[in-house]
Amino acid sequence: MKRYLIFCLIIVVLVGILVSFREDPLNKVELGRMLFFDPILSRNKTISCASCHLPEFAFSDTNATSLGIDGRKGNRNTPSAMNISLHNSFFWDGRANSLEEQALGPIANPSEMDLPVKEAVLRLQTDRTYNNYFEIVFNSKPSATNLGEAIAAYERSLETSNSPFDNWKFSEDDQAVSEAVKRGFALFNGKGKCIKCHFGSDLTQNEFRNIGLFNGMELNDSGRVKISGKMEDIGKFKTPGLRNIAMTAPYMHNGIFKSLKEVIDFYDDPEKVIPNSINRDSALAKPLGLTEKEKADIEAFMISLTDKRFVMEKGMQSYRLQGFPYNSRRLY
Ligand code: HEC
Ligand code: HEC
Numbered sequence: 138m139k140r141y142l143i144f145c146l147i148i149v150v151l152v153g154i155l156v157s158f159r160e161d162p163l164n165k166v167e168l169g170r171m172l173f174f175d176p177i178l179s180r181n182k183t184i185s186c187a188s189c190h191l192p193e194f195a196f197s198d199t200n201a202t203s204l205g206i207d208g209r210k211g212n213r214n215t216p217s218a219m220n221i222s223l224h225n226s227f228f229w230d231g232r233a234n235s236l237e238e239q240a241l242g243p244i245a246n247p248s249e250m251d252l253p254v255k256e257a258v259l260r261l262q263t264d265r266t267y268n269n270y271f272e273i274v275f276n277s278k279p280s281a282t283n284l285g286e287a288i289a290a291y292e293r294s295l296e297t298s299n300s301p302f303d304n305w306k307f308s309e310d311d312q313a314v315s316e317a318v319k320r321g322f323a324l325f326n327g328k329g330k331c332i333k334c335h336f337g338s339d340l341t342q343n344e345f346r347n348i349g350l351f352n353g354m355e356l357n358d359s360g361r362v363k364i365s366g367k368m369e370d371i372g373k374f375k376t377p378g379l380r381n382i383a384m385t386a387p388y389m390h391n392g393i394f395k396s397l398k399e400v401i402d403f404y405d406d407p408e409k410v411i412p413n414s415i416n417r418d419s420a421l422a423k424p425l426g427l428t429e430k431e432k433a434d435i436e437a438f439m440i441s442l443t444d445k446r447f448v449m450e451k452g453m454q455s456y457r458l459q460g461f462p463y464n465s466r467r468l469y
Pocket of ligand 2: 387404
């Protein structure tokens with residue numbers, strides 16, 4: 138009897154240890170994270186969402202326009218997938234209305250992952266691990282709906298408000314930023330007129346605006362008009378948020394500007410950089426007349442919006458995003 142009890146006890150302890158080592162995702166966010174980093178969602182299993190949305194570049198990449206499956210060139214720049222939980226439309230032209238809907242777009246897009254959503258779902262259903270995980274999290278088999286739900290939940294977790302700017306503005310730590318940043322913020326709100334479009338907690342309110350990057354010739358992406366059908370929307374794009382903006386070069390829907398400096402030079406005199414654009418916003422009708430020092434101050438302000446978890450390690454050329462648990466647990 139005693140032996141039997143000891144045997145039972147050992148079994149219980151062993152099971153306990155096994156359970157504690159089990160690395161199953163426990164919730165939607167964890168499952169979404171696995172899917173985000175898993176090439177299983179592309180036709181030939183070579184790319185994942187994270188191939189273009191890289192953590193170290195604030196979930197964007199360094200190409201002017203994106204590179205998809207088999208090196209296929211997309212025609213737009215990869216935006217950051219961080220700090221988008223408050224957005225109400227997605228993509229540069231706002232063609233998706235929810236993150237759930239958005240997440241399925243790149244899977245099926247022929248120049249991105251090129252896998253019909255139906256097939257993606259079938260793949261997950263026939264994969265024992267995923268089938269199991271979806272049962273645990275959703276109490277049902279993988280479907281287009283819960284696939285979108287899991288990825289969207291992960292994306293909503295990618296919020297960053299731990300920047301020097303936040304410390305200065307919201308924690309009232311006067312030492313958190315330099316004088317240049319403070320001057321830059323004042324210029325952003327005043328002479329630079331940036332605040333007319335970039336406002337709110339992530340410095341965007343998701344409005345569609347035309348800043349003058351469409352001329353119907355070599356700059357031929359007409360943006361929002363293709364979705365809304367309204368001529369007044371010609372050349373308009375979604376105003377992007379500016380959190381971690383220093384991490385996401387190159388800039389704009391077409392990746393036309395390589396640095397923040399180039400962006401500020403453009404805003405200073407749009408007509409000089411891109412003459413004869415069509416339907417440019419009236420807020421950008423006249424040159425701003427910024428001095429070089431003022432331009433540098435605005436740049437310093439934008440750099441202060443970088444979350445502190447982006448760190449440059451010793452001897453490294455590029456930043457890393459620390460403390461974000463973003464590695465897929467599944468090894469191929
Ligand atoms: C081949 C590169 C590539 C891959 C792979 C990719 N994306 Fe994207 N992503 C882009 C590009 C380019 C855009 C902008 C497209 C547009 O506006 O037309 C975008 C836009 C987005 C946006 C909209 C952000 C905003 O501010 O509106 C989100 C969110 C996003 N992608 C998430 C994902 C998810 C989730 C996956 C995987 C299922 C994924 N992406 C796969 C390149 C990629
Ligand atoms: C009339 C509205 C408007 C004004 C004013 C404005 N912006 Fe923008 N901003 C936009 C829009 C819209 C885009 C995206 C345009 C595109 O890709 O075609 C953008 C893009 C950007 C980008 C690139 C974002 C990215 O992810 O690629 C930066 C940086 C930026 N703006 C900073 C500024 C600064 C600094 C000022 C002031 C000097 C300013 N903006 C003034 C609407 C505006």
